[in-house]
Amino acid sequence: MADGPTITTIAERAGVSIASVSRVLNGLPTRQETVRKVMAAADELGYVRNAVARSLKSRRTHQVAFAMADIGNPAYLAMLREIQPVLKAAGYRLVLHSTDAVAADEIDVLHSLGERYVDGLIMSPLRVTETHLRMLATARAPVVIIGSVPDGTPVDNVRADSRTGVRLAIDHLHLLGRRRIGMVNGPLDTVPGAARGAAYREALAAVGLPYEEKLVEIGDFYRAEGRRAVATLLRRAPDIDALMCANDLIALGALDVLRAAGKRVPQDVAVVGMDDTDLAAASWPSLTSVSLGSAERGKAAAELLLDRLQNGDREPRLVTVLPRLAVRASTAGEASEGGRSS
Amino acid sequence: MADGPTITTIAERAGVSIASVSRVLNGLPTRQETVRKVMAAADELGYVRNAVARSLKSRRTHQVAFAMADIGNPAYLAMLREIQPVLKAAGYRLVLHSTDAVAADEIDVLHSLGERYVDGLIMSPLRVTETHLRMLATARAPVVIIGSVPDGTPVDNVRADSRTGVRLAIDHLHLLGRRRIGMVNGPLDTVPGAARGAAYREALAAVGLPYEEKLVEIGDFYRAEGRRAVATLLRRAPDIDALMCANDLIALGALDVLRAAGKRVPQDVAVVGMDDTDLAAASWPSLTSVSLGSAERGKAAAELLLDRLQNGDREPRLVTVLPRLAVRASTAGEASEGGRSS
DNA sequence: CCACATGCCGTAAACGTTTACAGCGATTTT
DNA sequence: AAAATCGCTGTAAACGTTTACGGCATGTGG
Numbered sequence: 001m002a003d004g005p006t007i008t009t010i011a012e013r014a015g016v017s018i019a020s021v022s023r024v025l026n027g028l029p030t031r032q033e034t035v036r037k038v039m040a041a042a043d044e045l046g047y048v049r050n051a052v053a054r055s056l057k058s059r060r061t062h063q064v065a066f067a068m069a070d071i072g073n074p075a076y077l078a079m080l081r082e083i084q085p086v087l088k089a090a091g092y093r094l095v096l097h098s099t100d101a102v103a104a105d106e107i108d109v110l111h112s113l114g115e116r117y118v119d120g121l122i123m124s125p126l127r128v129t130e131t132h133l134r135m136l137a138t139a140r141a142p143v144v145i146i147g148s149v150p151d152g153t154p155v156d157n158v159r160a161d162s163r164t165g166v167r168l169a170i171d172h173l174h175l176l177g178r179r180r181i182g183m184v185n186g187p188l189d190t191v192p193g194a195a196r197g198a199a200y201r202e203a204l205a206a207v208g209l210p211y212e213e214k215l216v217e218i219g220d221f222y223r224a225e226g227r228r229a230v231a232t233l234l235r236r237a238p239d240i241d242a243l244m245c246a247n248d249l250i251a252l253g254a255l256d257v258l259r260a261a262g263k264r265v266p267q268d269v270a271v272v273g274m275d276d277t278d279l280a281a282a283s284w285p286s287l288t289s290v291s292l293g294s295a296e297r298g299k300a301a302a303e304l305l306l307d308r309l310q311n312g313d314r315e316p317r318l319v320t321v322l323p324r325l326a327v328r329a330s331t332a333g334e335a336s337e338g339g340r341s342s
Numbered sequence: 343m344a345d346g347p348t349i350t351t352i353a354e355r356a357g358v359s360i361a362s363v364s365r366v367l368n369g370l371p372t373r374q375e376t377v378r379k380v381m382a383a384a385d386e387l388g389y390v391r392n393a394v395a396r397s398l399k400s401r402r403t404h405q406v407a408f409a410m411a412d413i414g415n416p417a418y419l420a421m422l423r424e425i426q427p428v429l430k431a432a433g434y435r436l437v438l439h440s441t442d443a444v445a446a447d448e449i450d451v452l453h454s455l456g457e458r459y460v461d462g463l464i465m466s467p468l469r470v471t472e473t474h475l476r477m478l479a480t481a482r483a484p485v486v487i488i489g490s491v492p493d494g495t496p497v498d499n500v501r502a503d504s505r506t507g508v509r510l511a512i513d514h515l516h517l518l519g520r521r522r523i524g525m526v527n528g529p530l531d532t533v534p535g536a537a538r539g540a541a542y543r544e545a546l547a548a549v550g551l552p553y554e555e556k557l558v559e560i561g562d563f564y565r566a567e568g569r570r571a572v573a574t575l576l577r578r579a580p581d582i583d584a585l586m587c588a589n590d591l592i593a594l595g596a597l598d599v600l601r602a603a604g605k606r607v608p609q610d611v612a613v614v615g616m617d618d619t620d621l622a623a624a625s626w627p628s629l630t631s632v633s634l635g636s637a638e639r640g641k642a643a644a645e646l647l648l649d650r651l652q653n654g655d656r657e658p659r660l661v662t663v664l665p666r667l668a669v670r671a672s673t674a675g676e677a678s679e680g681g682r683s684s
Numbered sequence: 685c686c687a688c689a690t691g692c693c694g695t696a697a698a699c700g701t702t703t704a705c706a707g708c709g710a711t712t713t714t
Numbered sequence: 715a716a717a718a719t720c721g722c723t724g725t726a727a728a729c730g731t732t733t734a735c736g737g738c739a740t741g742t743g744g
Contacts, residue, residue, distance in 0.1 A: 048456025114390025284626030
């Protein structure tokens, strides 16, 4: 692992100055003969440009960071899968942070932008605090936020429309004749939790169903929590005939509990998940799920950031991605069999 | 986004030299009064160290790359989930590459080590070619390979033991009384494909069952391919009573086809997957699966690399992770209900 | 009172690039 | 034939750090 060659090494071997070497390497106009000599020397030495020195001088790292709230959550994973190729195609490397949805970690990441090891950041915070907003306003590099941010915040923003998403699901259930539609939600102090809770209430109203406290249970966005919450709900309201779950993991927990309780899905209780992850197609019965377009949001975020990197001072932009309902067996009978595979 | 403060800015404001600033910032012995002045200036200016300049001088980037073969494959994802926190705890950032299992991309990544934008690399190649080996031998930064590499290759290496893994599964099926055990494998020119195929043959011999060509079908490591392969297999050998699948996605495809063919799982056909991903616990019936310890392998790889970064010239080390059989409903009846949630 | 050690600090060089500027030989213009 | 232009090249500075080295006070021992 001997010290690699630098442009100085090349310059000596080719008998030219380092400036010429640099020019050749960057394709700037140079005499043919010089080009030949430099190329030959570079080849023989197995030269590779030092990215660090290059970044220092050019003030561009060609790296972009993505701060995922939760690396285990398939929704964020779907974003990552779209972000990666977009960045790669544009010649950027991806630095991955996992913040475990801890606000302090997110703030750390924002702070670390000052170290200038990346040209920009894509971030999907679960909660947006005052501190977030303050740091966003003074961030040392462009940031794109996936998730909602107050109007006027000076960053590019990509949003899901969970309101419409929940609406799609409730309409679907209502059309199928369901009238006792329960909801299992995640924590109300998270952005998605709050939005989905409110949307549920609204959607019920829209189809003319009453909102009943006892049909709603709050847990967390995990399968085990989903089980717990649904068990509680069933005890409280045994006549429930449909469940709107705030994500797919919760919905899987619901399937577990319903099966154990001897309820048939979808005949007795229809179940809808949210995020339309790979798990939805894999489960049995396969899970009807509201896709909030994680993949599209990731792609949009990456594109917004790349655009901003080329054009530093355009207006902040807001992109909203439309939801879609993926109907599968857990609401629509035995028929459909999801086919997404990775 | 005005140009951030540098140590020069601080030096001016504090009325000291940049050397003193650097010393204070690095905790080297300095007079109290100077420390105070520098700290005050740094705070007021909101100074953050420039990582690029630091790296250039110190020849350390505090970044490590992970080249995933396939970002959509839960097995690699499990590795990522372990690697990330280990690196973070040690103060390293993670640069993520997705090579889509394309050899050329993997070579690119190895080549790019010459750019010195990372201190080391963890890589999980699907196939190991001559070129791989040549580049590994001359890599400009330490590399840890997850997957098998010929003895004598001068890199740290973390292996799964798919031989024992398949053996566990076949023993299990044999104990359950299955005698017509088919296999659905991925491409034989991949490292895992070859290993699993050979292991299947060996394991059959170990329990005294004959190897039959017609019980084996090759596809690829995806669900749709699994469906196709199992359909073919069923046509060719309708009396099959167990299926050993080379990964969980294939096994899910098998479940699809068996259900459609009216075969009960596990009563008529028992199914075993491999990798023990989240999907295994999510499917229904839940899937018995051989865990090859993806998480442990990721963790081991990260630790090997960190160790190597501190101690550049110790002997290459080989870590082998033991497999484990996660028994679920697809072989053992209705009883168990997997509970892993993320 | 001088020699010397000690503790801090500033100057300057280095890490490996990119790039403004000036120099220089050859060609073109007047 | 002198002047201007042109194409190419080398010198040197800069990016923001870290760090070897020497200098300057201060304190100690003879």
